[in-house]
Amino acid sequence: MDKSKNIETLAIHGGQQPDPSTGAVMPPIYQTSTYVQEYPGKHKGFEYSRSQNPTRFALERSIASLEGGNFGAAFGSGLAAIDCLLKFLKPGDEIVACNDLYGGTYRLFTKVFSEYGLKFTFVDMSNKDWDAAMSPNTKMVWMETPTNPMLNVLDIAAVSKKAKSAGAMMVVDNTFATPYLQKPLDLGADVVMHSGTKYLGGHSDVVLGLLATSDKDIADKMYFIQNASGAILGPMDSFIALRGIKTLHVRMDRHCDNGASVAAFLESHDAVDKVYWPGLTNHNGHEVAKRQMKKFGGMVSFTLKGAGFEKTADVVSSFEVFTLAESLGGVESLAGHPASMTHASIPKEEREKVGVTDNLIRLSVGIEHIDDLLADLAKALDK
Numbered sequence: 001m002d003k004s005k006n007i008e009t010l011a012i013h014g015g016q017q018p019d020p021s022t023g024a025v026m027p028p029i030y031q032t033s034t035y036v037q038e039y040p041g042k043h044k045g046f047e048y049s050r051s052q053n054p055t056r057f058a059l060e061r062s063i064a065s066l067e068g069g070n071f072g073a074a075f076g077s078g079l080a081a082i083d084c085l086l087k088f089l090k091p092g093d094e095i096v097a098c099n100d101l102y103g104g105t106y107r108l109f110t111k112v113f114s115e116y117g118l119k120f121t122f123v124d125m126s127n128k129d130w131d132a133a134m135s136p137n138t139k140m141v142w143m144e145t146p147t148n149p150m151l152n153v154l155d156i157a158a159v160s161k162k163a164k165s166a167g168a169m170m171v172v173d174n175t176f177a178t179p180y181l182q183k184p185l186d187l188g189a190d191v192v193m194h195s196g197t198k199y200l201g202g203h204s205d206v207v208l209g210l211l212a213t214s215d216k217d218i219a220d221k222m223y224f225i226q227n228a229s230g231a232i233l234g235p236m237d238s239f240i241a242l243r244g245i246k247t248l249h250v251r252m253d254r255h256c257d258n259g260a261s262v263a264a265f266l267e268s269h270d271a272v273d274k275v276y277w278p279g280l281t282n283h284n285g286h287e288v289a290k291r292q293m294k295k296f297g298g299m300v301s302f303t304l305k306g307a308g309f310e311k312t313a314d315v316v317s318s319f320e321v322f323t324l325a326e327s328l329g330g331v332e333s334l335a336g337h338p339a340s341m342t343h344a345s346i347p348k349e350e351r352e353k354v355g356v357t358d359n360l361i362r363l364s365v366g367i368e369h370i371d372d373l374l375a376d377l378a379k380a381l382d383k
């Protein structure tokens, strides 16, 4: 299916074709580790499932098509996808990253790859002089937008331009927005990374990571490392992810609509101090979000007025429809307490600097009926 089709069509058909051996419309789950060879070296292009698997290939073509790229790769988790990209680098190389990162990404950077001689610098990329942190050794620039959990919005085109002119590879973690809301490759990024565990899978039933790029050299290296390091996604999980992706656009529309209603409700509630959602006109990234995103997403964070750790923990534990759990992006609404859950691995003073205080609650607004979601929030907040 050619890339000029609309994303709603690509979500269903992008990179997909009926299975050549049977005509099956859905890609079969090729649950095999190996493939017959007619004669040594004579085969149908499939030798061993770490290197080639038709179900995984279908998912890889799907993410490439959705992101408007030419190449996709699927991994056993989002962090495994990040791990692949960091292995492009060598000791002495530097990475400049935004300072409001997913906790697991921060941990992989600072606790694992820093031990291998990579140097990470964290900056506020909404400050237009962020590139003062770049040096001739800066080989990669890493950003998330909207960021987790503060929903800061960064200007992908502006950041990419500076990365490019310094000769650094620009990577955007597009997990929160998905290609339905924003297309980083079109805005100048070299590589898009996803935790497909979240909105792309969309049903909280699979853990996976994805990369997409249009650059042939990057793709060659990406596939080499994917095969050489071996953190591939299995065929069953590839199938589940593909199935989820087919409804991406329908789910995202409802996530965004419900997110808007939840943000408006929280803004008007007396127990709430600040609300972070890029669709609010008072959000400091609103103008950039309006420019680079189709809609504003279903992630909403907020703080409770005058509350400490305990009171905030009580509130997140008292929801009935919102489930207290890590992760995000599934059809069900989730509530989280970043300071003790997703961001517990970031030192207290580091996380408080970027706004992850003890009274912060993060919501992944699902696609249930909005009245039930608002009633659930009201009940917990009115106490």
Ligand SMILES: *Cc1c(COP(=O)(O)O)cnc(C)c1O
Binding pocket: 077, 078, 079, 080, 102, 104, 105, 144, 148, 173, 175, 176, 194, 195, 196, 197, 198, 207, 208, 209
């Ligand atoms: C979840 C997440 C990751 C890590 O992905 P896993 O699939 O959990 O390994 C990376 N970035 C963001 C923004 C995430 O939300």
